[in-house]
Amino acid sequence: MILDQPSEQxxxxxxxxxxxxxxxxxxxxxxxxxAQVYRYTVFRLPQDVAEDTVADIFVKVWExxxxxxxxxxxxFSAWLFRIARHAIIDVYRARRGFEELPETLIDPDTLNTPQGYFAERETFxxxxxxxxxxxxxxxEVLILSFIADLSHKEVAKVLRITEGGVRVLKLRALRKLEQHLSPELSQIS
Structure with missing residues (x-):
């Protein structure tokens, strides 16, 4: 969660x-x-498209x-992220063909050294x-959990599954991600 997140009341x-x-x-x-909506959106779309999409998301939330x-x-956060998720899907339907990978997620602090920059970029x-x-x-469960920083309960509401389903899906996703990453990481070590 973000630091200035309001209490439930x-x-x-x-x-x-x-x-x-x-x-x-x-x-x-x-x-x-x-910040949460922007992070989630920019991870799913190119930055220039993501910025417009975030604006559209908040217009839809208001409406x-x-x-x-x-x-x-x-x-409320699950309701909001359901709107965000559908807005991103709408963008993909309207603009097929662009690459989902944003280059903007590289931590600027690592740019201080060439080694840090290339290591961060390669890891990304x-x-x-x-x-x-x-x-x-x-x-989707990994991005909502780790990029958008939603709780299991919130992810469950966004994806319309149970909290237990989120935990199982997340565990399976992490195991599968590890399987895909292991060969990649062994090549660069």
């Missing part, structure tokens, strides 16, 4: 106010969830906010290639 209050048209409450929601209810026992590509070899559901 603050979140409910903020959502309720935003549902009643309070734009400052929506701005608080935007600030609380922007559909009246449909959200805490009484349905779906965390190895993990990315291994992720691309995974079945879609495995890839």
């Amino acid at each position: 603050e979140l409910q209050n903020c959502v309720h106010r935003a549902q009643n048209g309070d734009t400052s409450a929506f701005e608080q929601l935007y600030k609380a969830f922007f 559909k906010l009246h449909t959200y209810s805490f009484k349905k026992n779906i965390p 590509y190895l993990v990315r290639r291994a992720l691309d070899k995974l079945p879609y559901r495995y890839r």
Whole structure:
């Protein structure tokens, strides 16, 4: 989770106010969830497309906010990421043919040395290639868990499976990822 994540009570209050048209409450929601949504989106799409998509996601959240209810026992973050996931799918449907791999996830601190830059870049590509070899559901559960930083409960709501299903899927995905990474890592060591 991000550091300035509101408590459940603050979140409910903020959502309720935003549902009643309070734009400052929506701005608080935007600030609380922007980093997670951006990270998730930029990992799935090229950066220039991701930036526009994130804006579209928050427009859709504003437009559909009246449909959200805490009484349905779906965390707000899961509801929001379901919208994000569908927005990304829509982008792929509309723009077939671009590569999903963003080069922007390289940590700028490692750019201080040529060795650090190339090691970071190589590791990123190895993990990315291994992720691309995974079945879609495995890839999705790992990205939602580790890139978007969602809890098992939130991932379950986004993917519409049980929390136990998320844990099993995540374990299988990590094992499969390890199988794909092992040969790759042995080649560079």
